[in-house]
Amino acid sequence: MARLQSLIAKAVEQIEEEKALSLVEFSLRSGEDPLAVLGEAKRGLEEVIAKYNQGELFLADLVVAADIFRQVQVRALGADAEDERCENPHVVFGTVQSDIHDIGKNITIAAMRYYGLRVLDLGVDVPPRTFVEYAGKTGAPIVCLSGLISDAYEAMRKTVSLLKRKYRGGGPVTIIGGLVNESVCEYVGADFWAKDCNKGAELCASILHERNLFSARTARKDK
Template sequence: MLKVQKMLVGAMARLDDAMVLNLVKQGLQMGINPYVLLEEVRAGTERVGELYNKGEYFLSDLIMAAEIFKDVLEMVSKVSKGKNRTTPLVSPYSPVIFGTVENDIHDIGKNITIGILRYSGFSVWDLGVDVPAAAFVEAAKRCQSRIICLTGLITESYDSMKKTVQLLDEAGLRGRMTLIIGGLVNEVVRQYTGADYWSTDCRKVLELCRTISTGNEMKAQSL
């Protein structure tokens, strides 16, 4: 089993889509937890991002990595449904509003995180990219959600995040919302925007959403 998992990370890093899908299929047949397989594919995707930052991969490679991940997620979801692992009609989790903020169109990390959230039982409102602050406010009014995830990969997105937080406050919604920012962010950016949490790791975002949506804010503080 460990051999399949290690090979999966390497195949994803090489963008060998046929090998990735074949290894995932083998892993499922061997009884490996689907979430473990998704984690290995995600780790391989991170390597693609690292190679992109080094100038060894290009934007088209990042897009291809996102497409491979999407195919893996669809395969895992189909197999899981066949084994009666379906998302319950009433999810135990709060819906999550998710979007790339205004002036930014990057969505690879967003799409991967949304895929993992949905696989894990969350209902996600995907607002897309270049989303105006007012659109997040409108979604918060329409959706009984406690969580909004804002993402951005350029510095211009920081002001858009800050504006979104301010508009939520002006609309009287900030008090019931927990805001998580992701992308090219850190603690300094979190403080500047007024968000509650920041993360560059989709696994941490998943755990944050789980703990926040079940009302365990104290546990979320330690994540």
């Protein structure tokens, strides 16, 4: 069975959806440990992420491989695996007011959930006060603001300023993503910026690690 499992990792790594899912179903029907099966799929996805980070694979590869992993998760752990993980979130995430772009946000959230982060997705066109409200309600250590139009800068700035005012300079770490760069980050007053979905997810995981709030690599196994 070890060979079968390594085939699962290989199929995910090679982004072969049909093959990966048939192997998973066969393994589960044969009585394999669902966590071991999931672990193999995760190994495959880790290879994809590594190649993505090295520039050998691209966003489309990452999106599709993450999608295969999510389907393996549902098969191995049941529908609950797809929960929104919004209780005590690590991250409150939304596209800022006046902007309805959500592709980058959704991909980043998928990557974050893969790393084991609990993410509360507030959706798109989220007013500054809503971010502040949910940051307060949940006590999330990170707030991520996404925006793809330049009008989003103002909404990001307002949101960050409201958060800083409420927490008097303390409070959650703020990260902006989308059509952003160093000068936008400076203008908005956010703590960090990220253009790349996976790097944004990794940044969140490392911030949580630094603060001893999270053990990302073991989170999935703990479940």
